[in-house]
Amino acid sequence: MAIGISAPQHLDPISGIRLGTTAAGIRYAGRQDLTLIALEAGTAVAGVFTRNRFRAAPVIVAERHLARGTVQALLINTGNANAGTGAEGMAAAEESCRIVAEALGCRPEEVLPFSTGVIGEVAPLAERIGAALPACAARLRPDAWIDAATAIMTTDTVAKGCSVRVALDGVHFTVTGIAKGSGMIRPDMATMLAYIATDAPLQGLALERCLHDAVERSFNRITVDGDTSTNDACILMATGKAAMDPIRTPQDPAYGRVAAAVEAVALQLAQAIVRDGEGATKFIPITVTGGRDPQECLKVAYRMAHSPLIKTAFFASDPNWGRLLAAIGAAGIDDLNVEKVQIWLGELRIVRDGARDPDYRETAGQAVMAATEIPIRVDLGRGTAEERIWTCDLSHDYVRINADYRS
Amino acid sequence: MAIGISAPQHLDPISGIRLGTTAAGIRYAGRQDLTLIALEAGTAVAGVFTRNRFRAAPVIVAERHLARGTVQALLINTGNANAGTGAEGMAAAEESCRIVAEALGCRPEEVLPFSTGVIGEVAPLAERIGAALPACAARLRPDAWIDAATAIMTTDTVAKGCSVRVALDGVHFTVTGIAKGSGMIRPDMATMLAYIATDAPLQGLALERCLHDAVERSFNRITVDGDTSTNDACILMATGKAAMDPIRTPQDPAYGRVAAAVEAVALQLAQAIVRDGEGATKFIPITVTGGRDPQECLKVAYRMAHSPLIKTAFFASDPNWGRLLAAIGAAGIDDLNVEKVQIWLGELRIVRDGARDPDYRETAGQAVMAATEIPIRVDLGRGTAEERIWTCDLSHDYVRINADYRS
Numbered sequence: 078m079a080i081g082i083s084a085p086q087h088l089d090p091i092s093g094i095r096l097g098t099t100a101a102g103i104r105y106a107g108r109q110d111l112t113l114i115a116l117e118a119g120t121a122v123a124g125v126f127t128r129n130r131f132r133a134a135p136v137i138v139a140e141r142h143l144a145r146g147t148v149q150a151l152l153i154n155t156g157n158a159n160a161g162t163g164a165e166g167m168a169a170a171e172e173s174c175r176i177v178a179e180a181l182g183c184r185p186e187e188v189l190p191f192s193t194g195v196i197g198e199v200a201p202l203a204e205r206i207g208a209a210l211p212a213c214a215a216r217l218r219p220d221a222w223i224d225a226a227t228a229i230m231t232t233d234t235v236a237k238g239c240s241v242r243v244a245l246d247g248v249h250f251t252v253t254g255i256a257k258g259s260g261m262i263r264p265d266m267a268t269m270l271a272y273i274a275t276d277a278p279l280q281g282l283a284l285e286r287c288l289h290d291a292v293e294r295s296f297n298r299i300t301v302d303g304d305t306s307t308n309d310a311c312i313l314m315a316t317g318k319a320a321m322d323p324i325r326t327p328q329d330p331a332y333g334r335v336a337a338a339v340e341a342v343a344l345q346l347a348q349a350i351v352r353d354g355e356g357a358t359k360f361i362p363i364t365v366t367g368g369r370d371p372q373e374c375l376k377v378a379y380r381m382a383h384s385p386l387i388k389t390a391f392f393a394s395d396p397n398w399g400r401l402l403a404a405i406g407a408a409g410i411d412d413l414n415v416e417k418v419q420i421w422l423g424e425l426r427i428v429r430d431g432a433r434d435p436d437y438r439e440t441a442g443q444a445v446m447a448a449t450e451i452p453i454r455v456d457l458g459r460g461t462a463e464e465r466i467w468t469c470d471l472s473h474d475y476v477r478i479n480a481d482y483r484s
Numbered sequence: 485m486a487i488g489i490s491a492p493q494h495l496d497p498i499s500g501i502r503l504g505t506t507a508a509g510i511r512y513a514g515r516q517d518l519t520l521i522a523l524e525a526g527t528a529v530a531g532v533f534t535r536n537r538f539r540a541a542p543v544i545v546a547e548r549h550l551a552r553g554t555v556q557a558l559l560i561n562t563g564n565a566n567a568g569t570g571a572e573g574m575a576a577a578e579e580s581c582r583i584v585a586e587a588l589g590c591r592p593e594e595v596l597p598f599s600t601g602v603i604g605e606v607a608p609l610a611e612r613i614g615a616a617l618p619a620c621a622a623r624l625r626p627d628a629w630i631d632a633a634t635a636i637m638t639t640d641t642v643a644k645g646c647s648v649r650v651a652l653d654g655v656h657f658t659v660t661g662i663a664k665g666s667g668m669i670r671p672d673m674a675t676m677l678a679y680i681a682t683d684a685p686l687q688g689l690a691l692e693r694c695l696h697d698a699v700e701r702s703f704n705r706i707t708v709d710g711d712t713s714t715n716d717a718c719i720l721m722a723t724g725k726a727a728m729d730p731i732r733t734p735q736d737p738a739y740g741r742v743a744a745a746v747e748a749v750a751l752q753l754a755q756a757i758v759r760d761g762e763g764a765t766k767f768i769p770i771t772v773t774g775g776r777d778p779q780e781c782l783k784v785a786y787r788m789a790h791s792p793l794i795k796t797a798f799f800a801s802d803p804n805w806g807r808l809l810a811a812i813g814a815a816g817i818d819d820l821n822v823e824k825v826q827i828w829l830g831e832l833r834i835v836r837d838g839a840r841d842p843d844y845r846e847t848a849g850q851a852v853m854a855a856t857e858i859p860i861r862v863d864l865g866r867g868t869a870e871e872r873i874w875t876c877d878l879s880h881d882y883v884r885i886n887a888d889y890r891s
Contacts, residue, residue, distance in 0.1 A: 128814075129810060129813040129814045130812075130813035130814070130817065130818075130820040130822055131809050131810060131812065131813030131822050131838070132813075158806070160806060160809075160810075161805070161806055161809050161835070161838075161839050161840055162839060162840070163837075163838070163839035163840070166839075195806065196804075196806025196807065196809065196810060197805055197806035197809065197839075197840050198806075307806075307809070307810050307813060383790075385792070385878070385882070385886070386886055389882075389883050389886035389887045390886065390887070392883065392887050393886075393887035395887070397603075398568070398604055399565070399567060399568050399602065399603025399604035399605075399714075400603065402538050402567075402568050402603065402604065402714070403536060403538060403567075403603060403714050405537075405538065406536040406537035406538030406539075406714060407535075407536045407537070410537065411537075413537040415537050415538050428568070430570075431538070431568075431570070432568050432569060432570030432573075432604075433568055433569070433570070433604050471792070471883060472883065473880055473883050473884070475792070475796075475883070476796050476799065476878060476879065476880050476882075476883055477880070479792070479793055479796035479797065479800075480796045480797070480799050480800035480802070
């Protein structure tokens with residue numbers, strides 16, 4: 078049911094990175110649920126993690142290990158988020174790293190663990206990882222990105238991945254990313270995991286800035302249901318295998334091109350998450366212009382994106398602009414002059430100067446709403462700031478999926 | 485489907501107030517959709533109105549008329565909210581007041597108009613009101629509160645009303661209230677209309693304070709879907725017919741008893757709105773204790789109440805405490821120490837010190853969740869502040885109702 082996307086047919090390998098997957102039986106038997114990513118020595122790694130105050134054990138461990146510097150491997154399991162599991166969960170996350178370290182001949186602190194799935198269940202996680210890891214390690218190969226994109230899925234209906242290759246001054250570099258997540262999605266990251274790798278030689282500050290800017294403009298601009306998970310993370314890995322000079326700061330000449338490629342991959346992955354939002358049938362880009370500052374544009378955009386009344390109207394293909402107008406009015410801009418507000422559905426203006434556009438006809442609105450992609454644009458008539466976010470509708474299936482998830 | 489309530493069997497008349505209803509055919513033929521409330525001279529009236537920046541025409545007119553002082557009548561129509569209708573809508577609201585004034589022999593500025601229903605449709609509202617108003621005025625009588633409670637319903641499945649009679653120093657006073665609203669409900673009022681009347685002689689500051697305090701502790705503590713409407717209002721009318729000394733300030737001796745009765749009625753009505761929330765199958769009181777201040781308690785409570793993941797879990801009777809924990813962690817308390825957080829479902833502790841309570845058993849949680857009323861209590865372990873709100877679950881029917889509302 079993902080809107081306008083299908084699983085990737087090809088993802089470019091990144092020199093210096095190998096991936097392996099296996100079925101560890103963590104929650105379901107016979108399902109690929111364990112992914113190992115092995116990095117060649119010298120790969121630079123940066124990460125951003127959930128801002129939820131409840132952080133899953135693997136998030137705490139991954140962040141701590143990342144702060145120490147060198148990373149040799151990433152381990153991702155689905156089926157169990159290992160969140161809200163207390164000391165037992167911390168022990169399981171640490172033990173998982175030890176198991177990987179033993180298989181790959183590195184130190185446990187050089188392994189980053191990631192878990193996604195049901196929160197708060199204590200399960201024999203480390204034991205099952207221990208039993209399955211040798212098979213996973215034995216299968217490591219550079220061209221398994223699609224396998225990995227598939228193995229990290231939970232309620233996702235489609236694997237999400239994207240590659241960009243760029244020629245720069247006669248050499249090529251590549252960026253490949255995979256992601257999972259379709260519910261509990263909102264800014265500040267979500268139950269979302271994303272792994273982006275490049276052979277471009279990003280290092281230090283350049284690597285950090287590149288990741289943060291890309292996340293801010295992609296994963297932090299999407300929302301499915303307004304919830305924020307305890308487990309999400311986005312990791313950027315740079316192997317430096319491309320024949321380029323090291324990129325150490327954002328001022329280095331090649332930085333802009335590499336950062337643009339990373340951002341393009343992040344945006345593709347972020348939008349794919351919304352297009353595969355739980356129960357989603359419509360993909361809705363929301364643009365708010367004419368704000369005094371970006372914050373008020375985002376307030377209006379998210380107020381619309383989080384309104385169940387608007388989301389159900391989109392599900393019903395109902396151009397119920399009154400609900401849009403009510404959400405804008407409730408967005409918390411105290412001195413909003415409603416007579417300066419304009420709203421467009423696609424190219425069709427439906428609200429002019431704060432009231433129904435006299436030229437608007439319901440049949441025209443319905444024609445726009447019948448599409449599976451429905452851009453909304455709001456102009457606040459107050460300034461020059463502009464922001465854009467992406468969301469989806471709220472359908473019967475959203476309720477079904479989330480009411481049944483644990484059964 | 486309203487949870488644990490049925491339509492009122494009896495509502496006490498308030499001396500000095502008469503009500504009449506009729507079918508004006510505003511949106512549907514043959515449905516009681518017009519209500520007139522006539523007040524005897526000398527009735528004191530106070531009102532609070534939506535904080536949405538988009539305010540429906542009748543809200544603008546009602547607030548303006550109320551500011552002039554004397555009120556002789558209230559007119560309420562369903563079927564059309566007369567919101568987002570620009571100058572034409574303003575003219576219709578003004579014309580409605582003129583029609584009532586003519587029928588009752590008062591001035592148009594002494595009439596408060598109220599509309600609820602679909603936003604943004606321009607319809608021959610004033611014409612239909614004009615045709616039906618004489619019949620409505622001819623039927624005015626003191627014991628028509630239940631008729632009025634029924635005539636103001638839109639997507640409500642049950643009429644909402646409540647009376648309280650209090651004996652005070654040998655005299656009685658009565659408070660009777662009616663309300664409508666079942667979607668687009670959240671603090672700052674909603675697509676909610678409430679009319680509360682008393683024969684107690686509240687005046688001036690005492691009347692204003694009584695209304696504001698009652699609303700703050702009732703209608704501003706409920707949420708169904710987090711949306712705020714363009715039309716909501718709560719009106720308090722005091723006829724002064726009870727044999728009591730005038731109550732002019734909150735310091736007057738009888739103020740406390742009268743204010744408590746008004747608040748009790750407001751709370752009953754507010755909870756009835758949630759119990760009849762669109763598609764609701766569970767009534768969920770949320771108490772947050774141990775906050776540093778009331779604001780952070782409310783932040784946590786509303787974050788839970790607005791989480792679609794939590795609301796669908798309640799619909800499924802699934803004690804998915806991981807979703808509660810994730811919502812608390814994302815509520816925006818930056819220095820929350822999660823290890824001090826406790827969560828109870830009813831009397832059952834499910835989270836102890838930030839993780840699953842070791843004594844908690846899923847079967848016990850499911851037993852609590854099987855009920856139609858499920859109190860949640862969260863202790864933040866940071867202070868002594870405490871707040872309570874009321875919400876409901878998110879069901880298949882919510883989506884159905886709001887996807888189909890205009891069809």
